[in-house]
């Protein structure tokens with residue numbers, strides 16, 4: 001079985017630092033000369049590229065937030081000319097517009113390498129059959145895992161998300177040894193495997209799960225239920241996609257690919273950098289990206305970091321299991337959703353009022369998603385079919401806006417709780433952390 005050369009992940013701390021120093025210098029110079037947004041920011045701070053000499057200088061550099069990508073939509077933060085961009089992906093923005101990211105050929109190579117390194121950490125290699133059940137398309141999950149697994153030399157089964165019956169047929173017939181999908185989808189797949197008594201027909205050994213928060217309890221339940229080992233892969237499209245970090249077989253935190261992504265933890269209120277072990281917001285700088293490199297991107301994901309070497313021999317920084325987010329983004333069935341997107345979509349429908357509630361729960365490890373909307377009391381005297389049509393229209397509008405079909409419940413005015421005068425927009429009953 002081919003294993004990715006782990007020398008990069010095991011390099012001595014001093015060598016790693018030197019690499020990061022050199023890469024940060026090059027990055028700042030690239031941004032200063034190619035991205036007006038960053039040039040203005042650096043000029044305002046009175047920083048020229050020559051002032052940044054080592055990775056320790058990173059704390060002098062400005063932060064980037066998701067809204068900066070939205071404000072410069074779609075190409076404003078690109079540092080490479082259009083002719084060098086070979087792929088575009090997108091994820092949810094906080095309002096109507098998505099966040100668009102672009103990759104040069106070199107960026108795709110680095111991404112493949114990072115995912116191949118993650119798969120190697122999970123013991124996957126040549127001869128393995130990797131069923132990629134993340135969605136393909138603008139979401140980075142499917143293609144990210146696909147190219148990484150192919151780069152490693154594994155057999156890729158590019159089935160994409162959904163259609164569980166077909167997933168099971170191929171899993172059995174093709175002898176899938178590794179599956180890559182969201183943990184909640186894997187829980188659903190497990191139920192189906194059990195219902196159809198397929199356990200003895202499977203060759204499944206490992207699962208590469210991520211894209212949404214999940215608990216150690218869910219991991220344990222699936223590991224016990226299927227007799228396989230689960231790995232926790234992390235990433236976000238603004239930085240690259242899956243493969244920014246993953247846990248090894250020690251499962252003591254996720255190794256950050258920190259020859260490519262420099263990780264810091266900050267206090268989200270004071271923006272001070274926190275020491276190892278303290279929980280705060282993960283901030284990532286893309287040290288080698290060409291298409292859309294970002295300085296100190298605030299991920300809003302809450303975790304802590306350690307720089308202690310791991311028992312597996314890797315010396316890269318490790319981040320602990322995520323403890324939540326510092327913003328209001330929900331991840332429902334693996335899809336990122338901002339309440340502001342839902343509000344903007346509802347406001348397009350004249351019959352709805354601005355009073356709504358988003359209810360999310362998890363039933364048998366699967367997310368349920370309902371929107372309750374107050375509508376004009378007079379509408380309730382209309383025929384039932386009118387209300388059904390309105391519900392359908394709301395659900396379709398939301399499907400277009402956020403990519404998910406919620407159940408819609410139409411309620412009379414003043415039904416939804418507004419205690420303290422503040423609307424409680426989101427009721428999330430899932431226990432994710």
Ligand code: DLL
Pocket residue numbers: 091134139140141209210211212213214232233234235236237238241242243299301322325331336
């Ligand atoms: O979810 C990339 C990805 C795909 C990662 C497949 C892993 C597997 P986005 O759609 O931009 O990218 O969403 C990124 O998802 O900021 C986290 O809040 C959350 N997230 C991703 N992986 C994990 C994980 C992809 N392993 C956002 N644990 C991130 C907890 C995760 N949260």
